[in-house]
Amino acid sequence: MTAKLDRIDLKILRLLQKNGRLSNAELAEKAGVSPATCHRRTQRLFEEGFVREVRAIVTPRKVDKGALVMVGVVLDRSTPESFASFEQAIAKLKFVLDCHLVAGDFDYFLKIRVGDMEDFNRIHGEQLIALPGVRQTRTFFVMKEVVDNAPLEF
Amino acid sequence: MTAKLDRIDLKILRLLQKNGRLSNAELAEKAGVSPATCHRRTQRLFEEGFVREVRAIVTPRKVDKGALVMVGVVLDRSTPESFASFEQAIAKLKFVLDCHLVAGDFDYFLKIRVGDMEDFNRIHGEQLIALPGVRQTRTFFVMKEVVDNAPLEF
DNA sequence: CCGAATAATGAAAGAATCTTCCATGACTGC
DNA sequence: GCAGTCATGGAAGATTCTTTCATTATTCGG
Numbered sequence: 001m002t003a004k005l006d007r008i009d010l011k012i013l014r015l016l017q018k019n020g021r022l023s024n025a026e027l028a029e030k031a032g033v034s035p036a037t038c039h040r041r042t043q044r045l046f047e048e049g050f051v052r053e054v055r056a057i058v059t060p061r062k063v064d065k066g067a068l069v070m071v072g073v074v075l076d077r078s079t080p081e082s083f084a085s086f087e088q089a090i091a092k093l094k095f096v097l098d099c100h101l102v103a104g105d106f107d108y109f110l111k112i113r114v115g116d117m118e119d120f121n122r123i124h125g126e127q128l129i130a131l132p133g134v135r136q137t138r139t140f141f142v143m144k145e146v147v148d149n150a151p152l153e154f
Numbered sequence: 155m156t157a158k159l160d161r162i163d164l165k166i167l168r169l170l171q172k173n174g175r176l177s178n179a180e181l182a183e184k185a186g187v188s189p190a191t192c193h194r195r196t197q198r199l200f201e202e203g204f205v206r207e208v209r210a211i212v213t214p215r216k217v218d219k220g221a222l223v224m225v226g227v228v229l230d231r232s233t234p235e236s237f238a239s240f241e242q243a244i245a246k247l248k249f250v251l252d253c254h255l256v257a258g259d260f261d262y263f264l265k266i267r268v269g270d271m272e273d274f275n276r277i278h279g280e281q282l283i284a285l286p287g288v289r290q291t292r293t294f295f296v297m298k299e300v301v302d303n304a305p306l307e308f
Numbered sequence: 309c310c311g312a313a314t315a316a317t318g319a320a321a322g323a324a325t326c327t328t329c330c331a332t333g334a335c336t337g338c
Numbered sequence: 339g340c341a342g343t344c345a346t347g348g349a350a351g352a353t354t355c356t357t358t359c360a361t362t363a364t365t366c367g368g
Contacts, residue, residue: 005217013217016210020174023355025325034347039327052213055305056170057206063159063167063308070256070263087300094307098265102224102294109224109294111252111265113306140256140263146241149303151209152267153248154217177326179354188318193356 005050008033010154012041013050017151020054057149065095065113068142069120072106075133083107085132093127106138117141159204162187164308166195167204171305174208211303219249219267222296223274226260229287237261239286247281260292271295 005013011031015022022030028038045051060066075082083101086108090099098111110128114120120139128137159167165185169176176184182192199205214220229236237255240262244253252265264282268274274293282291 013210013212017212018207018209020208020210023325024327035326036328036348037346040345049213050216052211053172054174054208054210055172056167056174056208058167058171058306058308059203059206060306062204063306065306065308068254070254091301094304096301097304097306099301100222100224100296101298101300102296104292104294106294108300109296138258140258140260142254142256142263144255146255146262147245147250147253150248150251152212152214152217152219152251154212154219177354178356189355190319190357191317194316 004048009041009045009050012038013045013154016042016045016051016054020056060113064115067114067116067120068145068148069112069114070140070142071110071112071124071128072138072140073108073110073128073131074105074135074137075107076135077133078107082133086134089131095123158202163195163199163204166192167199167308170196170205170208174210214267218269221268221270221274222299222302223266223268224294224296225264225266225278225282226292226294227262227264227282227285228259228289228291229261230289231287232261236287240288243285249277 008031012027015027015030024039024042025035027042028035031038031041033041060068073086075086087099087101090096090108090110095112095114096110097113098109100109101107102109112120112123114123120141124137124139128134162185166181169181169184178193178196179189181196182189185192185195187195214222227240229240241253241255244250244262244264249266249268250264251267252263254263255261256263266274266277268277274295278291278293282288
């Protein structure tokens, strides 16, 4: 990383992480280089995949997705086919923000956003426990979002 | 929500969620309105907080943060002071992406990004178990990121 | 159903920005 | 020291932003 990114690249990355809609002119000024140089640097950071995407982050509560739920999942069998089948199915569920295969007491951890508890209970009964190979789930309702999706520090 | 956002607003929000650096001209064309109207709509969506922020999402692996760990935390006491103290301390730890107070077997769930397991072990020993009021932690190393930080569907 | 008031729209235009070209300066390896 | 490579910033035409304004659509009381 340090081999590929100098101080200016890091500055651009951090600025864009804070405000992805900065104009090239503003970015250039804040980074301390000319607009032309800044444009080239930024383009490279995108092309080489340092920036995966630039995304507007919508306020969940404003679009009726104010409830957050963490769910631990245990599968019936720990076979590659079982995992693949589960992962294929979960990728289609739009309310799943995170799905991670983990080592420990669970097979998967899910992070789910829905409108409210009632909403979740319906989804849990109709969609989650119906996923292929699910033996049991453990639900952790989030009562307070202390830190949610903090920007990456580097 | 449906009362405040019409079809065009929703289109703009979804387009910006997919590509936060779309120019107003491109946005206007894709949304099917004039640049002037699109500009006003977009400005309103920002001003009224429908868009929390626009952020470049940096590829974790590219900046030596390729390892993801979920951690369940149990505190010694379940008092308001105990929670407040923990939350205040955790907000200062830059490697913590998520920290949520949950109902269930744990008090908090953490989502943490570090360089590798060794990195995590040092952090766990030096910083996590040293947090105020922590009785025990349970670590779930992420072996595969099936879905990470998916965009909100609405 | 009407009409007035309010709100939203798109064309237009000056200001700002983007994006590329190019000449210059800096660094590298021999 | 020197040739080759690379990064830099100025310049400028093309594009975009952002506001103004006249027009159209919508709302609401009567």
